Amino acid sequence: MSNNYFNTLPLREQLAQLAKCRFMSMDEFSDGVEALKGKKIVVIGCGAQGLNQGLNLRDSGLDVSYTLRAAAIAEKRQSWKNATENGFVVGTYQELIPTADVVLNLTPDKQHTPVVNEIMPLMKKGACLSYSHGFNIVEEGMKIREDLTVIMVAPKCPGSEVRAEYVRGFGVPTLIAVHEDNDPKGEGLALAKAYAVGTGGHKAGVLMSSFIAEVKSDLMGEQTILCGMLQTGSLLCFDKMVEEGIDPGYASKLIQYGWETITEALKYGGVTNMLDRLSNPAKIKAFDLAEELKEIMRPLYNKHQDDIIDGTFSRVMMEDWANDDKNLLGWRAETAETAFEKTPAGDVEISEQEFFDNGILMVAMVKAGVELAFETMTAAGIIAESAYYESLHETPLIANTIARKKLYEMNATISDTAEYGCYLYNHACLPLLADFMKGIKTDVIGKGLDTTDTGVDNARLIEVNAALRSHPVEAIGAVLRGHMADMKKIV
Amino acid sequence: MTQILPSHTEMNSIKIENYTAVFGESFTLNNINWTLEPNQHWVITGANGSGKSALSAILAGAGERISGSISGLPKHIEIISFEAQAELIERELKKDDADIMDVISEGTPVREILEEGKAIYPEFDSALLDQLVAMFKLEPMLDRSFRKLSTGETRKIMLIRALANNPDLIILDEPFDGLDAASMQLLQDLLKSKIDAMAMVLVLNRFDEIPDFITHIAYTDQGKLQHSVDINNKQAYDDLYQLLHLKTTELSVPATDLSDRPPALNPNDPLVRLTNIKVAYGDATIIDGLDWTIEPGQHWQLSGPNGSGKTCLLNLITGDHPQCYTNNIFVFGMQRGNGETIWQIKQYIGYVSTALQWEYRVSISLRNVILSGFHDSIGVYTKSTDKQKAVADQWLALLGMKDRANEPYNQLSFGDQRLLLIARAMVKHPTLLILDEPCLGLDDINRQLVLALIEKICTSGDTTVLYVNHHAEDQISGISQFKQLEKLDAQSS
Structure with missing residues (x-):
């Protein structure tokens, strides 16, 4: 069994690695793709990330080919089709890995250990191995041959978006890191930067992080606010509305598209803007609900973060991997059977504002989840920049997936680690909020406040506004969104 | 019993169907299909040489018909255009030539020109004529020879005459050309006051001259009626505006950086x-x-x-x-x-x-x-x-x-x-x-x-x-x- 790399480090080093995260300046990328020019890049895996990153790199003038398992080639599987129809050279590990200067491992986390064990002996001396997720190195303790350089380049968006933004002439925010134990020639950073340029990431902003900070923050964000909170919130809000006699079709639609609409406001202007979309009485209501939710859920967030930091989460999940994903697949099937999942969105018109007005509880859940995840991460030593990206920044992406595909497909689409963590969160959070939900009525979910009187107490409103605006996630958010807006005028 | 108010005229729809006509040797109006309903007031616009004047003129019988038909034309149509103006001036010149007496002809006085319609059209409106003469301050020139007027003055006289003739349909080809701002406003107001009395078709080069009573715009290009636009259709109107702008502007592709x-x-x-x-x-x-x-x-x-x-x-x-x-x-x-x-x-x-x-x-x-x-x-x-x-x-x-x-x-x-x-x-x-x-x-x-x-x-x-x-x-x-x-x-x- 594997050894958790993080747990082998002294506390001082653990804290130093967790705290690594720096927003890089555009002029740090003036060398473009030079460090990769003329090098042979071989991508392992041709799914959404693999294919789209490869397309970008090739269009940036780099030499890209794909290596797949012999079986995938022989059976002409989808990954083989993806690569060949796009005009890439495809070959087996034995054929291509020995020729590679840089190997991009873009397979799912679960396959990392067998894949890396298989390719490592085939790799050229002094070549570079790149990951897009640090799980294998950090949680599974994979030891990479000493002569190899190990880097991480992780675009913070789905593969399709990585491509679409590149084609527009832009890119997606990208996190890069160098595994310091594996940087024998000191070229890791130069390679990672060139790779980020090749995918267009430098135009949208690059965070220089560490393998550890990436893993510990990524796991935390995805299983709590991003996927877990939205899943639990969807189920609770739907059941409550139906119980209160609201048309199930309406309830289903309000939730399926509501997360996307309210987190769109979050994306543009943070938690503050999301709550500013509500009337004053509704804002105060959402604020109070969020405070209550935070108090109830804080121990759960702490537990998730603790389990992630000490490796319990990955150990338990890997046990399920070893058990043919029995838990994961069972939980996925359960999701398909929930009332929300089985009720199609009704053919009713819901205006953009109505999603806010009738979804006060959903707004409160997003606020509580974002702030709790952010607070918990930073309390664990993760720097605010990382915590922001892994909580607030990515929430709209998952909300968008739910809008398109609801929960079952959302879970099937996200990474295995995210999905597993999402179910753990959901199982713990549903009973945790049972009492809280008893007090919920349709004024905060489904119908909106009775708006005959929108008057509020001045002092209370000032208090709420001040509390919203002074939360640390808003401070760092303003800075990072400012960077983004400078670069991405289209937002 | 319902009393039907007497209207000035019994205007029918004017229907121009598959109409092709040639003008001189070089210009053809091609396959025109155009319907003017009662109570509609049209502007015809288009680039120079696109056929907008020709299109208006076929209503007054101009051009040599090749094929197609025009139906529903009212009895009394007046057209004011450069061509009509030239014709009138030509006629006056001929009068002069025809005068074989060895005296210098003064030509027809303006008053006579203005009142020509009185004997022809029962609907001739004397009161309106007096009003218009006063409005455009033409009294001093009533006794002068029409021939000796400037182009702009001639144009004004013709406009006034046509209006006083009180036709069922009046066609005005570039009526505002050469008028100063005040006269133009005067004329626009005047036309507006007559919209219930007669149908109007104006030929205009410039969009910003379109009076507010106009209901429809016809756009001609290369001898064809390309577009007919209801003025209330904002989008179509804007598009037409741009198109005309493009066609009438000396187009050159801007330089680059x-x-x-x-x-x-x-x-x-x-x-x-x-x-x-x-x-x-x-x-x-x-x-x-x-x-x-x-x-x-x-x-x-x-x-x-x-x-x-x-x-x-x-x-x-x-x-x-x-x-x-x-x-x-x-x-x-x-x-x-x-x-x-x-x-x-x-x-x-x-x-x-x-x-x-x-x-x-x-x-x-x-x-x-x-x-x-x-x-x-x-x-x-x-x-x-x-x-x-x-x-x-x-x-x-x-x-x-x-x-x-x-x-x-x-x-x-x-x-x-x-x-x-x-x-x-x-x-x-x-x-x-x-x-x-x-x-x-x-x-x-x-x-x-x-x-x-x-x-x-x-x-x-x-x-x-x-x-x-x-x-x-x-x-x-x-x-x-x-x-x-x-x-x-x-x-x-």
């Missing part, structure tokens, strides 16, 4: 050389064995049925098709697959297609859409120079969108978006301008506009145009090379 040009190409190289191209998806072959060379300055039209691979072929050139790396493609001095980036290729290309318009889903200003053409991006992510901004503004002016520079692009009509994307494609004076069915999905008005722009671009200089379409009527003059693609039998394995 020369400080940011891509590396010069070897003039002896073709711009594009495709050799034995093959594109297939799985077992379906789309293109097989195609060769094509585009030399600098050779404008091409590419046609072919749906599915014949037109867009695919263009994407091989632009670098947007992934199989460009598996084919023998030479573009802008680069053999594909040798470490060049797509941005190195795109810097030589301006590109418009419906797919681009679908992909161009960003809420940026009109100006920024045009500026993005300098950077080959969708949206703007690079700072633009002052020169580039100035060029963008020239394009906006050219499109008649000058005052809308900061409006959001995504709220524009489809046609306006397309126009902007064409400007975006042209703004850097690309070496190769690729227009993939630029008129697709456009209404008639916008199609005319786009075609007019492309014609200008074809003749403007250094840009080679590659134009894809399959509508015969959307031919562009200036394109002499044609490439036809055929659909392959799909399942060849």
